[in-house]
Amino acid sequence: MTLVSCSIPEQFVNPLFEVFDGGDFVLTSYRDIEERLTRMQLFFEDAGRVSEAQSRLKAAMDIVGISAPFETKEIPDEDWKYSYRRHFKTERISRRIIVRPPWEPEVSGECVITLDPGLAFGTGKHETTRACLEYIDELAGTGGGFLDMGCGSGILSIAAAKLGYGPVEGFDVDQEAVDASIANAAANGVEVSYHRFALGRKAPAQGRYDLVAANILAPLLVRFADEIVQYVSGRLIVSGILDGLYPEVAAAYRERGFEEISRRTIGEWTTGLLARKSLI
16 A cells, blocks of 8 residues: 655635546645644555656645655555544543544443544534534533534534434545445444535525534635525524634624634634524
8 A cells, every 4th residue: 555645734624625536536635733744645556656646636736735754665554544533542532422433432421422533524623613612512401403504524413413413414525434424323332324415516405404514615605695594494503614614604694693702722722603694
């Protein structure tokens, strides 16, 4: 197995995933907490495709406006398949939510999520995921339907189902993420309906969900604001937003009848809890 990789600042990770056009190359990442950098990785079997892999990754980096030296090496197959595991440990995310990978010892708690994200995004360690989970925990008890936009590993919707929301649904543009979410929900014994879907592709639901979590990038939150708000009958969590872009996102939803209840900034990322003005 061949690995092409580079390290970039955390704030460029999500934008790079958005613009990466890798063909059959799959881009993965892990975060080095001590160095505050994220390692972007391309694994592939044909060592003769190194130049192609580097070219595709560089093209995405050029769009985002960053550069970094590439590292190329050969590694045993089993090492790359499970390399992400050494960065994922059991962790308490909020008052009730604990996230545990299946290779770690079992723990007790009110809301323990056993999660193997595989190549899907979402373990609870990223600032945006953590903030969303904190809000989901704080709002639990109000019940009602929950929608997970950009479900990734399914962590947000699984937490919602365990904390009493229902019905719970989720979607993602990436079939691999949908498959991971389905497997993780089953492993946690909760009922969540997942499907592959992208905003802008069909008429949205009309106010079906009491709480919607949209953990996607700021430009998408603004671009699809008209569609997103039609899913929300109550509250909306907007996340995946670099702090400097948050005012633009908040303004877009204020124009559509939503007011900010609160916000929280963790690192360079801001997450907002909004509600329809009629409910405040």
